[in-house]
Amino acid sequence: MSRGEDAVVSRRTVELFVSGLLSIVGIGLAISNWKLGASWAADGPQPGYFPFLLSTMLALASLYGVFDALRGRHGARGDAAFVKRDEFVRVLQVLVPTILFCLATEFLGIYVAGFLLIAGFMRYIGESRWISCVAVALVLMASLFWCFEIEFQVPMPKGPIEDRLGY
Amino acid sequence: MDGTAIDSLLHGFVVLLTFKNMLLMMVGIILGIFVGVLPGLGGPNGVALLLPLTFTMDPTGAIVLLSCIYWGALFGGAITSILFNIPGEAWSVATTFDGYPMAQQGRAGEALTAAFTASFFGALAAVLLITFLAPLVARFALRFGPPEFFAVYFLTFCSFVGMGKEARHKILISMLIGFLLAAVGMDTVGGSLRMTFGFSDLLRGFDFLVAVIGLFGLSEILLTMEEKLAFEGKQAKLDLKVVWRTWKSLPRYWATLIRSAIAGCWLGITPGGAIAASFMGYGLAKRFSRDPDSFGTGRIEGVLAPETAAHAAGTSALLPMLALGIPGSGTAAVLLGGLMIWGLQPGPLLFVEHADFVWGLIASMYLGNIAGLILVLATVPLFAAILRVPFPTIASSVIVLCAIGAYAVHGAVFDIWLMVLFGVVGYVFKKLNYPLAPLALALVLGDRAEDAFRQTMIASRGNLTVFWSNSLVGSITSLALLLLLWPVLSDIMKRLRKSGDGVPTGAASG
Numbered sequence: 293m294s295r296g297e298d299a300v301v302s303r304r305t306v307e308l309f310v311s312g313l314l315s316i317v318g319i320g321l322a323i324s325n326w327k328l329g330a331s332w333a334a335d336g337p338q339p340g341y342f343p344f345l346l347s348t349m350l351a352l353a354s355l356y357g358v359f360d361a362l363r364g365r366h367g368a369r370g371d372a373a374f375v376k377r378d379e380f381v382r383v384l385q386v387l388v389p390t391i392l393f394c395l396a397t398e399f400l401g402i403y404v405a406g407f408l409l410i411a412g413f414m415r416y417i418g419e420s421r422w423i424s425c426v427a428v429a430l431v432l433m434a435s436l437f438w439c440f441e442i443e444f445q446v447p448m449p450k451g452p453i454e455d456r457l458g459y
Numbered sequence: 460m461d462g463t464a465i466d467s468l469l470h471g472f473v474v475l476l477t478f479k480n481m482l483l484m485m486v487g488i489i490l491g492i493f494v495g496v497l498p499g500l501g502g503p504n505g506v507a508l509l510l511p512l513t514f515t516m517d518p519t520g521a522i523v524l525l526s527c528i529y530w531g532a533l534f535g536g537a538i539t540s541i542l543f544n545i546p547g548e549a550w551s552v553a554t555t556f557d558g559y560p561m562a563q564q565g566r567a568g569e570a571l572t573a574a575f576t577a578s579f580f581g582a583l584a585a586v587l588l589i590t591f592l593a594p595l596v597a598r599f600a601l602r603f604g605p606p607e608f609f610a611v612y613f614l615t616f617c618s619f620v621g622m623g624k625e626a627r628h629k630i631l632i633s634m635l636i637g638f639l640l641a642a643v644g645m646d647t648v649g650g651s652l653r654m655t656f657g658f659s660d661l662l663r664g665f666d667f668l669v670a671v672i673g674l675f676g677l678s679e680i681l682l683t684m685e686e687k688l689a690f691e692g693k694q695a696k697l698d699l700k701v702v703w704r705t706w707k708s709l710p711r712y713w714a715t716l717i718r719s720a721i722a723g724c725w726l727g728i729t730p731g732g733a734i735a736a737s738f739m740g741y742g743l744a745k746r747f748s749r750d751p752d753s754f755g756t757g758r759i760e761g762v763l764a765p766e767t768a769a770h771a772a773g774t775s776a777l778l779p780m781l782a783l784g785i786p787g788s789g790t791a792a793v794l795l796g797g798l799m800i801w802g803l804q805p806g807p808l809l810f811v812e813h814a815d816f817v818w819g820l821i822a823s824m825y826l827g828n829i830a831g832l833i834l835v836l837a838t839v840p841l842f843a844a845i846l847r848v849p850f851p852t853i854a855s856s857v858i859v860l861c862a863i864g865a866y867a868v869h870g871a872v873f874d875i876w877l878m879v880l881f882g883v884v885g886y887v888f889k890k891l892n893y894p895l896a897p898l899a900l901a902l903v904l905g906d907r908a909e910d911a912f913r914q915t916m917i918a919s920r921g922n923l924t925v926f927w928s929n930s931l932v933g934s935i936t937s938l939a940l941l942l943l944l945w946p947v948l949s950d951i952m953k954r955l956r957k958s959g960d961g962v963p964t965g966a967a968s969g
Contacts, residue, residue, distance in 0.1 A: 307891060314632060321639065324654060332921060342909050343642045343653055350635040353628045360628065374890060379685045386684045387883070390677070390858050394875050402866065406859040410852070418851030432856055436863065444512050446867050 299373030304361055306374040311357030318351030385417055401451030407433045464591050471818025475826065480523050484823060487524045488831045489838070491531015496539055496842045497853060502532045502773070502790035503899070504676035507668050508860050510797050511867030518801040519819045525797060526777075526820060527827045529790050530582065533773050534835040535842065537574035537766055542567060542843050550734045550769040553741040557754060557761025564757050568701035571839060573759050574766045576709060577716065579832045581767035584720035585727060585774035586824045589781070593810075593821070596782035600807035605918065606925050609911035610935035612904055615785050616897075617943035624735070625894045627946060633888070634897035640665040641905025667902040669865045669874045671793055673881025674888075674895050676861045680854050681886040702836060712763055715744050719764045723771025727788065728778055740768025774824065781817060782807060785904065789896050792903045 325347060328340035375383065389409060396405035411429035414420045420428075440446045441459065450459060475481075494505030506525050513521035536551035541558035554574060561570035603611070620630050643654045644664030654661075709716075719740035726736040744764035745754045754761050776788035784805035786792035798805045803813055810817055865878035888895060919925035927933040941948075 303891070306887065310887060310891060314636075321654060324656075328653060337913060337916060337921075339653060342912075343639060346635050346638050346642070350632060350639065353631045353635065356628045357632065360626075375685065379687075382684045382687060383681050383886070386681055386854060386858070389855075390879055390882075393858065393862070394872075394879060397862065397875060398872055402859075402862060406862070409859060410855040413851050413855035414849070417854075418849045420849065420852070428852060432859075436859070439512075440863065440867075444515060446511050446514065447870065448863060448866060449872055 298377045299375070300377055300380045301374050303372050303374045307361040308358060311354045311361060314354035315351050315358060318347045318349075318354055321347035322351060389413060397449055399451060401454055402448045403433050403437050404451055404453055406436070464594055467594070467814065467818045468590055468822060470814070471820075471822035472826075474519060474815050474819040475523070475822045480520055480819075480823070483520050483524045484527050484827055484830060485834070487527025488531040488534075488827065488834050491528035491533075491831075492535035492538075492835055492838065492842055493531070493845070494528060495532035495535020496845055497857070502529055502788075503793050504672050504679075504861070504864075505529075505532055506790055506793045506797075507671045508676070508864040510668060510793065510800070511864060513797065514800065514867075518798075518803055518813075519816050521797065521801055522794070522816065522820050523823045523827075525794060526823060527831070529773065529794075530824075530827045530831045531835075532790075533582070533770050534575060534578055534831050536769075537578065537762075538571065538835075538839060538842055541570045541574060541762070550737045550773070551765070552734075553737040553765035553769075554762055556741065557756070557758050560755070560757035561759070561762065566757065568698070569705050569759065570762050572702045572705040572836070573709070573762045575832055575835050576706065577719075577763040577766035578770040579828055580716055581720050581723050581769065581771035582774045582824070582828045584767075585724050585771045585778075586821065586828070588724055588775055589778045589824070590821055593778050593782045593817075596778070597807040597810040600783055601811075602931075603807065605911045605914040606928070606932045607935065609908060609915055610926060610932050610939065611783055611785060612908040612911065614935055614939040614942070615779075615904070616901070616908075617939040619897045619900070621942040621945040625892055629891075629893045630897055633893050633895065634901045637898040637901025638905045640670065640898075641667075641902050642909070663869060663871075665877070665902065666868050666874065667796055667899060668793070668868045669878050670881050670902055671789070671899055672861050672864045673878040674885035674899065675789065676864075677858065677879065677882025678885030678889060680857055681882065682889060683850070684854060708759075709763075712760055714747070715760050715764050716767050718743055718747065719767035720771045723768035724775045726768070727772035727775030734769075736772035737765035737769035740764040740766075774828075777820075777824075780805065781809060781820070784809075784907075786900065789899050792899050796903060 322344055325340035325344035328343075329338040330340035330344035331338055332341065389412065393405050393409040396408060400408075407429045410432060411425040414425040414428065415422060418425075440448055490509065491505065494502075506528055509525065509528060513524060516524070533550070537554050537558070540551040540554040541562050544555050544559040558570045558574065561567065600607075616634060619634060620627060639654070641664070643661055644652070722739050722743060723736040726739060741754075741761065741764050744760045745751045748754065748758075748760065773788065773790070776786065776791040777794070780786045780791045780795050784795065784807075786795045795805055798809075803809060803816065861878060861882075862875045865874045866872065868874060885895060915925055916922075919928075925932075926936045
């Protein structure tokens with residue numbers, strides 16, 4: 293078995309983690325809503341009543357999930373990999389650039405950030421030639437700009453470059 | 460036959476038949492086929508992404524554009540299933556079972572024609588149902604007050620939990636998360652702040668469009684990357700001779716078509732959705748076949764059955780949305796959100812107050828599906844070529860589109876971050892078999908269900924028996940509870956039957 297086939301984490305562990313996290317969230321929200329007033333007033337429920345009920349149910353259902361994962365009835369499927377190493381690398385190859393793209397949007401605006409994401413992604417993941425990366429990204433972002441800013445007038449976050457161009 | 464329905468429909472055609480609306484229809488269908496072909500873009504997020512473009516349009520034009528995207532996506536999903544063995548949409552997974560073998564045997568043209576025609580047939584059956592049933596349901600629903608509406612919402616949620624295929628606690632968890640997210644922010648009855656924890660960005664609450672784009676869009680890109688798609692396609696040649704020969708052979712399969720159409724309509728109205736319907740259609744065709752073992756080797760029924768059912772379900776999911784304001788599928792939920800953004804209140808009053816809009820939409824379902832059938836037959840080679848575009852180009856463009864869609868909802872960069880977070884949650888949930896549709900549904904309906912409940916309680920001074928105060932609301936509430944407890948009941952019945960057969964071990968204790 294090559295290293296790429298190794299499991300990063302097993303399915304059971306992730307099941308446990310997700311159910312456990314949701315139980316904590318459920319309990320936390322239940323407490324927050326209890327403080328807001330979750331009892332039954334004369335004219336029906338108080339504002340916290342529904343969220344309190346929902347978060348308590350969420351906590352209970354997730355605790356059942358914890359129990360279900362621990363019981364290990366799912367056998368081989370539970371021990372199977374949630375994600376294998378080479379799969380995980382490929383997921384990160386999308387996720388990390390996406391996060392960087394969001395960061396860049398805060399400073400450069402969505403059009404420049406989008407251009408960088410598409411061109412960079414095509415170059416480093418898709419291994420296309422530089423010239424086609426830049427051309428495709430430029431055409432795509434320019435047509436989006438035309439579509440949103442000019443044709444339909446739905447403003448998007450813009451940065452210093454659009455500022456210079458007078459938009 | 461209901462004469463008023465026909466009159467209203469003709470009026471709808473008059474509303475629809477303007478140059479602008481016809482153009483929007485064509486654009487919608489082509490965009491939809493595009494969305495259906497691309498892995499990572501589907502019905503719910505494809506429609507959600509384009510929703511911002513319609514903010515400044517009139518509602519009729521907007522719904523024509525968006526619903527045609529949906530029809531196009533339903534058609535387009537079949538192209539990649541048959542030619543590439545990659546379902547472009549979850550509802551065309553069942554189409555790959557026999558569609559791809561047919562393509563391998565050089566019968567791609569036949570399979571594609573069968574798929575599109577079956578889709579058209581399924582949609583037509585559902586539209587006829589909507590034309591004649593929706594006005595009746597709406598007229599009936601005009602008598603609804605808050606208790607009845609809450610009972611119907613309750614019925615929808617219970618049928619999800621009771622009828623879903625996934626583990627019950629996972630369906631419940633997914634739905635509860637949706638409800639809780641809907642409750643964040645300003646309380647619509649009392650005006651107090653809930654679960655904002657001092658973050659001003661949370662005052663608005665969570666918008667379901669942002670959630671849908673992340674949960675269904677970005678997560679799909681992550682999953683597709685993980686699986687490392689390799690496109691190995693079969694050539695698509697569609698000439699008129701093949702189309703004509705396939706059409707001539709179709710009447711032979713009338714039983715399969717009708718069976719699938721009925722199953723599809725049923726699952727569309729009860730919130731089963733197109734995905735469940737396509738599998739059910741395939742399963743039914745196999746069970747009733749004289750030669751069930753030959754399924755999976757390239758039988759034309761294996762393409763006809765799931766496509767008919769999926770399209771019938773996808774279309775009829777709009778019936779409860781229009782008549783009651785309750786979406787029957789993820790995409791219908793997004794369209795419902797669109798209605799609210801354009802300032803229309805979904806529900807029975809829509810048929811009275813905005814008859815132009817409703818009948819224009821229903822008329823566009825007829826025309827849209829006819830135009831869709833012709834367009835999709837004509838453009839198969841073009842769309843099959845899209846998959847020769849390398850996936851990194853598609854993936855990065857879809858990510859940018861998702862960000863634009865999320866931002867446009869409120870004009871807040873915070874929502875782009877939320878969308879990414881929902882994308883990661885969607886990826887993890889899909890891998891752990893948590894269903895996502897209940898989350899989206901609860902997020903859309905959560906506030907309205909709570910409002911209906913609290914208005915009921917204010918009127919009845921906190922008395923819960925109001926949900927059994929007349930035969931109408933009482934039977935809806937009882938049916939809901941029955942559906943909710945259905946898994947438990949059927950389990951008990953199975954055990955009872957077992958013990959009746961003389962299997963004593965442990966059966967009595969259950």
